[in-house]
Amino acid sequence: MAVAGTTPDSVTLRAEGGVARRQAWSRASRYILLVATLLGLVVLVILGIDNAIVGIPSLDWDFLSNYPSRFAERAGIRSSILGSVWVLVFTVIFAIPVAVGAAVWMEEFAPQNGILTTVRLNIANLAGVPSIIYGILGLAVFVRLMELGPSILAGALTLALMILPMTVITSVEAINQVPPSIREGSLALGATRWQTVWNHVLPGAMPGIMTGTILAVARAAGETAALIMIGAFTFIAFDPSLSFHGLLDSFTTLPIQVYNWTIRPQPEFRANAAAGIIVLMIAVIGLNALALVVRDRLRRN
Amino acid sequence: MALASSPDGSDLSRAIRKRPLSRPGESLIMLSLVLCAAVSIATTFAIVYVLFADAIGFFQEISFWHFFNPGNEWQTLFNPRSFGVWELVLGTVNVTLWSMLIALPLGLAAAVYLSEYAHVQTRRFLKPLLELLAGVPTVVYANFALTFISDDVLLPLFGDSVSFFNSLSASIMLGVMILPIIASVSEDAMASVPRDLREAAYGLGATRLEVAFRVVFPAAISGIMAAILLAIARVIGETMIVAVAAGSTPTLSLSPLESIQTMTGYMLQVALGDAARGTTDYTSLFAVGALLFLMTFVLNVAAQIIVRRFREAYE
Amino acid sequence: MSIRVRSTAPTDERSREALRGRPAAEHRPSENVARPEGDLAFSISDLNLWYSGKQALTGVGLDIPRKMVTALIGPSGCGKSTLLRCLNRMNDLIPGVTIEGTVTYRNANIYGSEVDPVEVRRRIGMVFQKPNPFPKSIYDNVAFGARVNGFRGNLDDLVESSLKRAALWEEVKDDLKKSGLALSGGQQQRLCIARALANNPDVILMDEPCSALDPIATLRIEDLMRELATDYTIVVVTHNMQQAARVSDYTAFMLTDEEITGQLIEYAPTETMFTQPADQRTEAYISGRFG
CATH class of the missing domain: 1.10.3720.10 (MetI-like)
Structure with missing residues (x-):
């Protein structure tokens, strides 16, 4: 289209002077900020490489299947892996039903009053309580008061209390994601509120609850301080027995074993610690990745 | 609350809430749900009790002033x-x-x-x-x-x-x-x-x-x-x-x-x-x-x- | 939130084709486009825009006169806001946007390859639909543009003169330290105008500036627009035809129909448009038969 009118005083609209300088800073800032963002990850990569170099030579079947030992080259992580698995299984068994129950109550049944607010605030605060405090609680209540000793049962109960707040929070979020229309549809068909929750709400919230559970297990799997607090820093050269009585056996876990080897003055144990770290990191990263996969599947559905 | 956010307002959901639970087993379920939520409250009380009960024992031997005096090692x-x-x-x-x-x-x-x-x-x-x-x-x-x-x-x-x-x-x-x-x-x-x-x-x-x-x-x-x-x-x-x-x-x-x-x-x-x-x-x-x-x-x-x-x- | 700036539309034909998606139905530019006499603020020709492959503007061409008020009207979805945001490259901030065509401003193509969008926006101010003062004091709101631009003059004077030109000074002169958010809706919108004026722009783009305001506040803004038109070019998007009739010198009517999204139907001096519309769709719209 031809221009009928006229245009006075031309401009170039190029970035000049101050604007050019500001735009240069702005463009540079993208890379500066990106580098800063990646710096933490760089540390993690160095950590991984360092442990791989030091630990991989020791990481063989013997290492996985041997009990701990005074001799670095004979020491292994058999009892700590079994201990970790055993404690975590019971942690999940104790924590998840209670967490989901609490979340269901809060989201579906609780009266909208001060009690619910109190419970919410309380859970948010518990989520910020340091793990070593949970360790003290476990020591005083489970180990001493209930006389369970530094047993698998005491360890699992302690970790269950520790992960309870975060699993309640993720379960509440998951239940919140279930659209209200599903509840109304079910209630309209004459189902009771509990039947609605059990048949419709919980299945809908399941992927979210699973994600939260996996992340909580990852956190519990790496926990050290709380378990040392209840007295789990011990030398274990036997497998936990698969019986009810076995729950009262003392135990060790992989992070505790890593800690043990880390603080040994003898340099030979450094390789053991690194090899243990490799196993621990594979487990934790694997759990985190699994949680991401579950969450992605949830998004797609 | 999910139900309360339904388009036809919270009156309906409140009415639904007040409906009696129709099966006897369900009041038992409800009780256990309340207990689950109560665990978190109990945990907080337990933490406070455990810490402060023994801390009081400590302060019976060591004075408050000694504990918080910046001059003490x-x-x-x-x-x-x-x-x-x-x-x-x-x-x-x-x-x-x-x-x-x-x-x-x-x-x-x-x-x-x-x-x-x-x-x-x-x-x-x-x-x-x-x-x-x-x-x-x-x-x-x-x-x-x-x-x-x-x-x-x-x-x-x-x-x-x-x-x-x-x-x-x-x-x-x-x-x-x-x-x-x-x-x-x-x-x-x-x-x-x-x-x-x-x-x-x-x-x-x-x-x-x-x-x-x-x-x-x-x-x-x-x-x-x-x-x-x-x-x-x-x-x-x-x-x-x-x-x-x-x-x-x-x-x-x-x-x-x-x-x-x-x-x-x-x-x-x-x-x-x-x-x-x-x-x-x-x-x-x-x-x-x-x-x-x-x-x-x-x-x-x-x-x-x-x-x-x-x-x-x-x- | 992520905003991504593409500084220029892709120039090679293949990637343009890819982004453009299905070619638009055959579009012939409207013949009912007036050519304003005298100085021009913008000359837009054959402007096309796609949001992630979906066309939003089709072959728009018009000249916008200088130091006048030009109104863009049309039913929602007609592309009037999109067109407005093309004039200061605000559309660059939306991910996946592709723009073709030229917008000439003072002999420079705003979409030219060497053009810096920051430079464009510095000269072409904008006022938004919802008043959006920064959560800072009134003073800091007005001084924002000057501060980022490294203004070297007297900031107090600039703030005062900008607030005066925006007809807000008398109401706020005693508490410039008060938060901009503490003002009423109409005052907030005038604060946003003052903030734009402090950058000393040639043009002020207004995107439905009164849609969130009550009638009295709306009238004040309309008066202000008339006053400002003596020194500034104003382009205003409005869904309110009375407003267009009251404040504007020229009016452009845009429409999205079954085949073509965001096309210019008619452009004429406001009086002509509202008394003798050339296109029957314009007539239907301004007589309130749709939209």
Whole structure:
């Protein structure tokens, strides 16, 4: 289209002077900020490489299947892996039903009053309580008061209390994601509120609850301080027995074993610690990745 | 509440709520659900009771004034023993200071990058990776702080002026650990700054950098403050990194190169020893634990209040 | 939130084709486009825009006169806001946007390859639909543009003169430290105008500036627009035809129909448009038969 009118005083609209300088800073800032963002990850990569170099030579079947030992080259992580698995299984068994129950109550049944607010605030605060405090609680209540000793049962109960707040929070979020229309549809068909929750709400919230559970297990799997607090820093050269009585056996876990080897003055144990770290990191990263996969599947559905 | 948000108002949902439960078994179920929720309340009471019951025992032997007198050392191994908690508190302050100095610029840079610069796909990829940093078991960081940061980096770098166990190696790894907390919570705050404000600033000829730091950042400042408080709470409660790498010598020092001891470091030391029940060593664990609990409690509550105010401002 | 700036539309034909998606139905530019006499602020020709492959503007061409008020009207979804945001490259901030065509402003193509969008926005101010003062003091709101631009004059004077030109000074002169958010809606919108004026722009783009305001506040803004038109070019998007009739010198009517999204139907002096519309769709719209 031809221009009928006229245009006075031309401009170039190029970035000049101050604007050019500001735009240069702005463009540079993208890379500066990106580098800063990646710096933490760089540390993690160095950590991984360092442990791989030091630990991989020791990481063989013997290492996985041997009990701990005074001799670095004979020491292994058999009892700590079994201990970790055993404690975590019971942690999940104790924590998840209670967490989901609490979340269901809060989201579906609780009266909208001060009690619910109190419970919410309380859970948010518990989520910020340091793990070593949970360790003290476990020591005083489970180990001493209930006389369970530094047993698998005491360890699992302690970790269950520790992960309870975060699993309640993720379960509440998951239940919140279930659209209200599903509840109304079910209630309209004459189902009771509990039947609605059990048949419709919980299945809908399941992927979210699973994600939260996996992340909580990852956190519990790496926990050290709380378990040392209840007295789990011990030398274990036997497998936990698969019986009810076995729950009262003392135990060790992989992070505790890593800690043990880390603080040994003898340099030979450094390789053991690194090899243990490799196993621990594979487990934790694997759990985190699994949680991401579950969450992605949830998004797609 | 999901039901209350239904389009036809909350009257319906309230009516539904008041409907009697139709099966007898369901009141039992309801009772167990209430009990589940009660577990969390019981946990809080148990924590407070356990900590303060034995802390009171401690203060029957050691006076309050002795405990909080900055002139007293924390020296529990030989006679005459002394329980001046300031040396432990200052140890905690020491690692908090240095780790925040590391994590704050990096965490905020990451938050700004993810919120204002990164493409959607980049953020979707980077954020979980960054959050992994908070998921690494702290004993792994502890090992790395001691065997790599202290031994292979700081000792060659500072020579004799740094001790083998030092606050800096622990602080570096604490900083890495809390980076995702700062980044993630701050990014959430920045993402909830209304798009309008960004457009207004761009419309006035601001560059991306100026929009990020002169508009979005100040508008999100209370969310960022909450992130900082949560990160501090996490640092002062962290045990393994400081217990392994920062040393076990209580000192009134903020130097990053010295060996120190934090409150949590001392608590773990007591747990590893075999203090008999009822001794002052044993009860001191609870006194220090109670102080730690109070500190994290105050920080967490403050962070929650700030976050709530911030949400109200923008929702 | 992520905003991504693409500084120029892709120039090679293949990637343009890819982004453009299905070619638009055959579009012939409207013949009912007036050519204003005298100085021009913008000359837009054959402007096309796609959001992630979906066309939002099709072959728009018109000249916008200088130091006058030009109104863009049309039913929602007609592309009037999109067109407005093309004039200061605000659309760059939306991911996946592709723009073709030229917008000439003072002999420079705003979409030219060497053009810096920050420079464009500095000269062409914008006021938004919802008043959006920064959560800062009134003073800091007005001073924002000057501060980022490294203004070297007297900031107090600039703030005062900008607020005066925006007819807000008398109401706020005693509490410039007060938060901009503490003002009423109409005052906030005048603050946003003052903030734009402080950058000393030639042009002020207004995107439905009164849609969030009450009638009295709306009238004040309309008066202000008439006053400002003596020194500034104003382009205003409005869904309110009375407003267009009251404040504008020229009016452009845009429409999205079954085949073509975001096309210019008619452009004429406002009086002509509202008394003798040339296109029957214009007539239907301004007589309130749709939209």
